[in-house]
Amino acid sequence: MSDNTNKPLLSIRKLSAGTESKPILHDIDLDVFSGETHVLMGPNGAGKSTLGHVVMGDPVYKISHGSICFDGADITAEAADKRSLAGIFLSYQAPVEVPGVPLYSFLRTITQMRPELKTTARKFRTRVGEICEQLDMDQGFLTRELNVGFSGGEKKKVEMLQLLLLQPKLAILDETDSGLDVDALSVVSRGIEAYRKDCDGALLMITHNTRILERLDVDSTHVMVKGHLVAKGPASMIDDIDKNGFGQFEALLDKSEAANQGGEDA
Ligand SMILES: Nc1ncnc2c1ncn2[C@@H]1O[C@H](COP(=O)(O)OP(=O)(O)OP(=O)(O)O)[C@@H](O)[C@H]1O
Ligand SMILES: [Mg+2]
Numbered sequence: 001m002s003d004n005t006n007k008p009l010l011s012i013r014k015l016s017a018g019t020e021s022k023p024i025l026h027d028i029d030l031d032v033f034s035g036e037t038h039v040l041m042g043p044n045g046a047g048k049s050t051l052g053h054v055v056m057g058d059p060v061y062k063i064s065h066g067s068i069c070f071d072g073a074d075i076t077a078e079a080a081d082k083r084s085l086a087g088i089f090l091s092y093q094a095p096v097e098v099p100g101v102p103l104y105s106f107l108r109t110i111t112q113m114r115p116e117l118k119t120t121a122r123k124f125r126t127r128v129g130e131i132c133e134q135l136d137m138d139q140g141f142l143t144r145e146l147n148v149g150f151s152g153g154e155k156k157k158v159e160m161l162q163l164l165l166l167q168p169k170l171a172i173l174d175e176t177d178s179g180l181d182v183d184a185l186s187v188v189s190r191g192i193e194a195y196r197k198d199c200d201g202a203l204l205m206i207t208h209n210t211r212i213l214e215r216l217d218v219d220s221t222h223v224m225v226k227g228h229l230v231a232k233g234p235a236s237m238i239d240d241i242d243k244n245g246f247g248q249f250e251a252l253l254d255k256s257e258a259a260n261q262g263g264e265d266a
Helices: 048-056 080-086 103-112 121-134 139-143 152-166 182-199 236-244 247-265
Strands: 010-018 023-032 037-041 062-070 088-091 098-102 170-174 202-206 220-225 228-233
Touching (some): 023 062, 023 228, 037 048, 048 088, 080 088, 098 103, 103 139, 103 152, 121 152, 121 182, 182 202, 228 236, 228 247
Parallel strands (some): 037 220, 170 202
16 A cells, blocks of 8 residues: 655656666656555566666666665665665566575575564574465475575575565565466465565566566556656556557657657757
8 A cells, every 4th residue: 555645765866877888777767655566567678677776776787867765865876785774675587596605594694684683593494484385485495505506486486585584665576477387476476465465565566477466456557668767557557568568658759759859959
C-alpha cells in the first residue's frame, strides 16, 4: 500500500549516466514511495539493468548529471556498501559466483553488518532454515560456495534468500523470474509477496514476464526505451504491453526526439 503523504523513499531527478565511453541513461525522473510496487519494462538493451546498477552505486557506471535521493539523503556520490546499509537491495540479472565463500558464511556476514539485524548464531540459523523452507530450497546449498555451480534458478533463489533475510527498504529485482521453472516461479512469487507484506518494503521489478506480477498489487508501470523513461501508467499498462509490444512507446520517443530536433533547428 502506498503512502503518498510522505516524501518519496527513492527520488531520482534528471539522471543521466553511462560507462566512461557510452551514455546509457538520459534524464531519468522516478519516485518510489515506501510500500509501493513499481514495474520497469522495456525492450532488450533499453537500460533497465543499468538503472538498477546506478541506483545501487555500481562503480562501472558514472553519473554525468542529476541526483539520487534515498530515505531523505542525497546518495548520488555514495558507495554501494553505504547504499546497501541504507536499505537498498539489488538482485542481479546474472548473479555472480564467489569461489571460496560458503553461502552460509556470506549470509551471516551481510546480516551481522546491519546493526538492526544482528542476532545470535542460533536465531540466525533458525531464520535461515525457515526461509529455505519457504523457498523450497535444500539446506545443502548453504555449505556450498556462493553461487558456484548453482543453476540459473538456484542462483535466483539465493537472491531471494538474501532479500528475505535483509528485509531492505527498497528491493530492485532485475529479472528475478527469468529462467525459473513453473514451480520455482510460484515459490519466488510467494517470497516477493512475503517481503512486501512482512516489512512493507518498496519494490522496483524489472521484468519481461507478467506472470511474476500476478500476486502483486502494482502501483505504477514505467517503460524505458533507449535509456529514456517514456511512459508511466497504472498496472493495466502491463496488459497493454503484453498485447501490443513496445512499438507504441518507441514511436513516442521518436516523436519527442523529432520535436526537440525541430526546436533546435528553428
Ligand atoms: N558495462 C557496460 N559496458 C558497455 N556497455 C554497457 C555496459 N552496461 C550496459 N551497457 C549497454 O547499455 C545498454 C543497456 O543495457 P542494459 O543491460 O541496461 O539493458 P536492459 O534494458 O537491462 O536489457 P535486457 O532486457 O536485455 O536485460 C546496452 O546496449 C548494453 O550493451
Ligand atoms: Mg537487463
